[in-house]
Each structure stands twice: as C-alpha cells, then as structure tokens.
Amino acid sequence: MIGRKVRKLVSGWLRLAVLSTVTLVVVVACTGNPEGESEVRELKFGVGPYFPTPSETRNQFEPLFQKMAASVNADADVTVTQDWVGISEALRSGTLDVAWLGPWGFVLAQHAEPSLEAIATVKYQGNPYYYSLLMTRADAPYNTLEEAIAYSQNQEQLKLSLADVGSTSGWLIPTAEFKQRNIDPKQVFDYNEGASHAAQAISVISNQTDIASDYNRNLDVLASTGKIDRSEIKIIWQSERLPNDPIAIRGGLPEKVKTGLRQAATNLSTEEAKDLLPENYTGFAASDGSNYKPIRQAGKLVGKLQ
Incomplete structure (x- = not known):
C-alpha cells in the first residue's frame, strides 16, 4: 500500500517536472535566445541636425526609416538630435539601433564601440562622396x-x-x-x-x-x-572627396535584421529615393565601413584618434 502511494507521488512529481520543462521551452522559444535571433518589433532610428529645425529634419528622413523598419516587420521610432556628437553617442551607447550619421560621427562611435557597423553610404546626385x-x-x-x-x-x-x-x-x-x-x-x-x-x-x-x-x-x-x-x-x-554619410547599426542586432536593413537601403531605386529622401539624394551604395579610412586618418591627424 505504502509502495503504491510512493510510486503515485513520484509519478505526479515527474509529470509536473515534464510540464514545467515544456512550459519553459515554449517561453524561451517565444521570447528569443541569448544570441538575439528573435524578431525585433521596434527599431529606434536617429538622425542629426541636417535641416534648420528638428521638425524639418524629421519630415525629410522619417519616410525612409519607416520603410527600412517595415522591411524587417518592425515599427520605427525616430529621434532627431541637436548635434552630431549626440547622435553618434546615442548609437554607441545602444540608445539607438540605427542611425544616419555624419562620417566623423560614425568613425568616433565605432572607435569607442567596434561592434558598430556601416551598412550603406548615401549617394548624392548619383555619387557616394561630397566636399x-x-x-x-x-x-x-x-x-x-x-x-x-x-x-x-x-x-x-x-x-x-x-x-x-x-x-x-x-x-x-x-x-x-x-x-x-x-x-x-x-x-x-x-x-x-x-x-x-x-x-x-x-x-x-x-x-x-x-x-x-x-x-x-x-x-x-x-x-x-x-x-x-x-x-x-x-x-x-x-x-578632396569625402565619403558620404553612412547608415550605421549598433552591435547585437540579429543577423537577419542587419541583412534586411542593408537590402532595404541598397535596393532603393532612383524613383523611390525621390519620394523617400531629401532632394538630390539618389539612393545608397553598399558599405562595410572601409571607405571611411580618410576620415579615420584625419581624426588621427588632429589628435582625436590614436
């Protein structure tokens, strides 16, 4: 009698343990894994003070950010900063996920946080450089x-x-x-x-x-x-010619999100660029960040980089 009770009690514990394990597996599957391969529901985009007022800047860049976010099934939360240091620091610290940076801001941010990546360089009047x-x-x-x-x-x-x-x-x-x-x-x-x-x-x-x-x-x-x-x-x-502004992303974004954002930018047609970008911006060239070497050299020359 006592043996049957013990066996019944142990069986109940086993069922409870199995149920708890299954529940834990389901929760982990729904919330993603430590490597960050889960879906991203919202992406925080940022851009610096390109136009005289923050509202003008937002109106010019928000359509692009919304399209990029939609390409990876996410919403776009857009921030406009008052200076170029602020936008690069926000990306470096992880406050932003994606940012349209100035070249120097990107180099500074990546110098402090090497996990940052450039995924594209904007083209102006068909060229990926400016003066x-x-x-x-x-x-x-x-x-x-x-x-x-x-x-x-x-x-x-x-x-x-x-x-x-x-x-x-x-x-x-x-x-x-x-x-x-x-x-x-x-x-x-x-x-x-x-x-x-x-x-x-x-x-x-x-x-x-x-x-x-x-x-x-x-x-x-x-x-x-x-x-x-x-x-x-x-x-x-x-x-001399300077590489145009990059679209940069923070470290730790899922690989499929990085790929989707890169493709959304570099696959932009000239006609789409007219609708989504400020005047004279004609799309993006793919970038891995190596084209910003002249900016790094200038940073070393003025003593801001080692």
Whole structure:
C-alpha cells in the first residue's frame, strides 16, 4: 500500500517536472535566445541636425526609416538630435539601433564601440562622396584660403566659425587642413566653433563672421529653399572627396535584421529615393565601413584618434 502511494507521488512529481520543462521551452522559444535571433518589433532610428529645425529634419528622413523598419516587420521610432556628437553617442551607447550619421560621427562611435557597423553610404546626385568647404562673402578682399590666412595675420584678424566638433565637413576636415599647413586657427583667426551648419552661410552673409565651414550638399539645400542667395558667398577652399554619410547599426542586432536593413537601403531605386529622401539624394551604395579610412586618418591627424 505504502509502495503504491510512493510510486503515485513520484509519478505526479515527474509529470509536473515534464510540464514545467515544456512550459519553459515554449517561453524561451517565444521570447528569443541569448544570441538575439528573435524578431525585433521596434527599431529606434536617429538622425542629426541636417535641416534648420528638428521638425524639418524629421519630415525629410522619417519616410525612409519607416520603410527600412517595415522591411524587417518592425515599427520605427525616430529621434532627431541637436548635434552630431549626440547622435553618434546615442548609437554607441545602444540608445539607438540605427542611425544616419555624419562620417566623423560614425568613425568616433565605432572607435569607442567596434561592434558598430556601416551598412550603406548615401549617394548624392548619383555619387557616394561630397566636399567640405570654407566660404566667405562674395566681396571679401581675398579669394583663397592662403590669401585669407595672410590677410588675417597681416591686416585685420578675421572671424572664423567652424561647426560643432562632431561634424566631419564643419570641424574635422577644416581642422585637419590647418594642421597640415602648420597653422593654429585659434591664433591666426578670431576663432569660434560649435555652430550648426544651417547657421553658417547665413552668419557669413549677415556679417556675423568672415569665414565659415560647411559642405556642398548643405549649401544646395539652403539655396534651393531660398534661405540664402549663392551669389552672396564665394568658396575659398574645398576638400578632396569625402565619403558620404553612412547608415550605421549598433552591435547585437540579429543577423537577419542587419541583412534586411542593408537590402532595404541598397535596393532603393532612383524613383523611390525621390519620394523617400531629401532632394538630390539618389539612393545608397553598399558599405562595410572601409571607405571611411580618410576620415579615420584625419581624426588621427588632429589628435582625436590614436
């Protein structure tokens, strides 16, 4: 009698153990595995201050992010930051999953967190590159950077405005150019940094500064939207070709999500690009990040990377 009771009790324990194990397996199957191969229901996208206001930037980039998210059956949560340092730090820290970064922001973020990946480089007017610029007023008594340096050293000190330190074209590349010339811009000019790209050309035209950094794509936008008259400024220096902005993703995203996002960007047709991207952006070229080597070299030159 007692033996039967013991056997019955043990049998009950076994059934309970089996049921618990099955339940645990089902829960794990539904919630994903440690390698992150589960489906992602929402992706956090970010973009920096491309346009004069955050709402303009959001309106320009949100359609693309929604399409990319939909390609992997996810929703898109979009953040617009106020500076280029902020967007790269958010991706590095994992606050964002995907970001449209400036080249320097990507290099900085990947230097701090090597698991970050570039999956595509945007094309502008069909090309995956752009230029950093230094501009002044059209009637300025100098036409080249060499002449501007001499003028500021020997006649009247000129006001120089560089963009925020997270900007490729607005800070890194001009700073590297001065470094190559063995010029300290803080000594030669009445120096200021930290401006937004949207304000640079306007500050030159309105006589708030004499020389300002920018990039060709931004000047095109400002001119096409009537915010500046290109005839009021002149370019006194232009960089070599620079790789355009990357779409970058944080480490740890499931492989199928990375693949889906990469394909969504690089398979974008020219016609789709007209609907989903700002004016003159014509799609994406595939990237593994190696095309950003010139940006890394500039970062080392100015002492920001080891």
